[in-house]
Every structure is written in C-alpha cells, then in structure tokens.
Amino acid sequence: PxxxxxxxxxxEGLVVALRERGLEPVFSADDEPAAVVQGFDPTLDWERLAEAAYAVQRGVPWFASNTDLTIPKERGIAPGNGALVEVVRTAAGGTPQVAGKPLPPMHRETVLRTGARRPLVIGDRLDTDIEGxxxxxVDSLLVLTGVTSPAALLAAPPQHRPAYVDADLRGLLAPQPEVTADDGGFRCGGWRAEAAGDALVVDGEGAPLDGLRALCAAAWTAAxxxxxxxxxGKALARLGM
Structure with missing residues (x-):
C-alpha cells in the first residue's frame, strides 16, 4: 500500500521509482519493510546484499527488476543483476517475482506507454530479450554486440529465435534482406545454406551476415x-565468424 x-x-533509479509510487525506500531489514525490490547497481556491496537476504529469510516478498546473469562491458562480460539475485537466493532461498525480461510486465508497460502498434524488441541476449x-x-532484432555468439544463435530453440539479426544498432537504419527457400536450402544475399547430414554448409559470397541469416533458416528448419x-564450425569459419 x-x-x-x-x-x-x-x-538511484530504483529509489526514485519507488518514491514515484508513493512508497518509502529503506535500506535495512530491521526497518520492517513490506517488500524487497532488487535492481542492478554496479556499486552494490556485500552489506546491501546481506540486508536483502535477511529480509527474504524473514518471509518478506521479494521482487527483481530482471535476472540477466551477465552484461557486456568494454573489457569483457561482467556479472549482471541475475548474478546478484543468485547471491541473495543462495543465502536466503526462495525465488523473486521478476518484472523484467523475459516476463511480459515490462514489455506490456512499454507498449502501453508508447502506444506502439508494431513493437520491435531489440536486445543481445536470447534467454531474456528474444524470449521476452x-x-x-512481437518481432525482435538480435544484435551481435553482446553475449550471444553466432554458434549459440544457430542452436537457438524456438522461443529464442529472433525475427531479425544484425551486427549492431545500425541495423535499424537498413532493411533486412529476404531469406528465401532454395531446393532444400536457403538463400540470403549472395549466400546459400543448408543442413547436410550432421553439419551445416554455406557457400557463396557477399556480406557475412547474409550468410548467417541463411544458416539460421537452415538450422532452425532442420531443428x-x-x-x-x-x-x-566450418560454415561459420567460411563466413569469418
């Protein structure tokens, strides 16, 4: 209430959001909170994670903004909010209710706020962005600037398959080339791909991303x-990936 x-x-964004909803942010389990809300903060320390664990152990309802295990940074892949959620879970047990990806609440709220008629979800993770x-x-665009490798993309189950693939956000400024069926295989741009026995095969020339798009169609159809x-392996090497 x-x-x-x-x-x-x-x-700070989490604190502001709580105040906007007429709630009072506190920072100790001894302040008798009615709920625990956990969001990402790169400066989060042991003491604040411990306060969350103490409250969750006492049966206080627990909510998390998202459960992304990792985030891409300039120097490599770093722990995300999901990793910090796991710290609290390890200490206190239980499972938080999640507002963010891949669950619907955040997407639904975004559509309502923007009035979008044809939403496009853009992200770099298969298990949160694309699954969401x-x-x-709704349609999705996977960008290859984060934690998803081309090999992981080809092995994606149905709920992790994006509608579109591009190298980065500049892909929003160009139309996606069509992928067409071709006598047991698939073509995109100057490339043709197919599943041949226990291997994926690609041949042709042109933009490597077109070859990857053709490979996706072949892999997902076969799966x-x-x-x-x-x-x-050989197909991706052929594309320089």
Missing part, C-alpha cells in the same frame, strides 16, 4: 521445435 516501506537494493519478445508475441545439433 501507499506509504509502505520497501527495502531498496539497487541504484516471443512471450509477448524444428528443438535445438540444432549440426556442426556449424
């Missing part, structure tokens, strides 16, 4: 409702 105390374990788009029944297990 309005005016209730909420243990805020996250950055699939859960919401059906599962994950493609065909060897993609």
């Amino acid at each position: 309005a005016g209730a105390r909420v243990l805020a374990v996250g950055g 788009a699939c859960n919401g029944g 059906g409702t599962g994950s493609c297990r065909a060897d993609a």
Whole structure:
C-alpha cells in the first residue's frame, strides 16, 4: 500500500521509482519493510546484499527488476543483476517475482506507454530479450554486440529465435534482406545454406551476415521445435565468424 516501506537494493533509479509510487525506500531489514525490490547497481556491496537476504529469510516478498546473469562491458562480460539475485537466493532461498525480461510486465508497460502498434524488441541476449519478445508475441532484432555468439544463435530453440539479426544498432537504419527457400536450402544475399547430414554448409559470397541469416533458416528448419545439433564450425569459419 501507499506509504509502505520497501527495502531498496539497487541504484538511484530504483529509489526514485519507488518514491514515484508513493512508497518509502529503506535500506535495512530491521526497518520492517513490506517488500524487497532488487535492481542492478554496479556499486552494490556485500552489506546491501546481506540486508536483502535477511529480509527474504524473514518471509518478506521479494521482487527483481530482471535476472540477466551477465552484461557486456568494454573489457569483457561482467556479472549482471541475475548474478546478484543468485547471491541473495543462495543465502536466503526462495525465488523473486521478476518484472523484467523475459516476463511480459515490462514489455506490456512499454507498449502501453508508447502506444506502439508494431513493437520491435531489440536486445543481445536470447534467454531474456528474444524470449521476452516471443512471450509477448512481437518481432525482435538480435544484435551481435553482446553475449550471444553466432554458434549459440544457430542452436537457438524456438522461443529464442529472433525475427531479425544484425551486427549492431545500425541495423535499424537498413532493411533486412529476404531469406528465401532454395531446393532444400536457403538463400540470403549472395549466400546459400543448408543442413547436410550432421553439419551445416554455406557457400557463396557477399556480406557475412547474409550468410548467417541463411544458416539460421537452415538450422532452425532442420531443428524444428528443438535445438540444432549440426556442426556449424566450418560454415561459420567460411563466413569469418
């Protein structure tokens, strides 16, 4: 209810959001919070994670903004909010209710706020961004600037398959080339790909991303409702990936 105390374990944005909702952020489990809300904060320390664990152990309802295990940084892949959620779970047990990806609430709220008629979800993770788009029944664009490798993309199960693929956000400024069926294989740009036995094969020339798009069609068609297990090593090497 309005005016209730909420243990805020996250950055300043989380604190502001709670106040905007008429709630009172607190920072100790001894302040008798009505709930725990955990969001990402790169400066989060042991003491604040411990306060969350103390409150969760006492049966206080626990909410998390998202459960992304990793985030891409300039120097490599770093722990994300999901990794910090796991710290609290390890100490206190239980499972938080999640507002963010891949669950629908955040996507639904975004569509309502923007009035979008044809939403496009853009992200770099299959298990949160793309799965969230699939859960919401909208198109998605995977960008390869984060944690998803071309090999992981080819092995994606149905709920992790994006509608579009591009190298980075500049892909928003150009139309996606069409992928067409071609006598047991698939063509995109100057490339043709197919699943041949226990391997994926690609041949042609042109933009490597077009070859990857053709490979995706071949791999996902061969896998059906599962994950493609065909060897993609030589095909990706052929594309320089």
